[in-house]
Amino acid sequence: MVSLVNHGTGLPQAAQTLADLAKPYGVAVLDAPVSGGHAVALARQLTTIVGGDKDVVERLEPDRQRPPPTAVRTHRHATVQPRCRAPR
Numbered sequence: 001m002v003s004l005v006n007h008g009t010g011l012p013q014a015a016q017t018l019a020d021l022a023k024p025y026g027v028a029v030l031d032a033p034v035s036g037g038h039a040v041a042l043a044r045q046l047t048t049i050v051g052g053d054k055d056v057v058e059r060l061e062p063d064r065q066r067p068p069p070t071a072v073r074t075h076r077h078a079t080v081q082p083r084c085r086a087p088r
Helices: 012-025 038-042 054-060
Strands: 002-006 027-031 047-050 070-073
Touching (some): 002 012, 012 027
Parallel strands (some): 047 070
16 A cells, blocks of 8 residues: 655645545555654654554554654544644
8 A cells, every 4th residue: 555644734624635535546644744843853853743544654653673753643634733733
């Protein structure tokens, strides 16, 4: 199966629409925006919030022998945006 990992930070509806459009073509889409600023990126400590089919997430996870980057798995598309808003 072909997979697409969307690291964009667009609207939740856009992530779901992308997954819906890709599915008939056999493409599994993971919604995986990245959280953290410039300094965090330079320190290689970004957090990835992953939503999508559980089997696809597990198949694409990095090798468990290496220390993984921080990742939060939601197992659903379009569930990540409300969880990554900065506190006011």
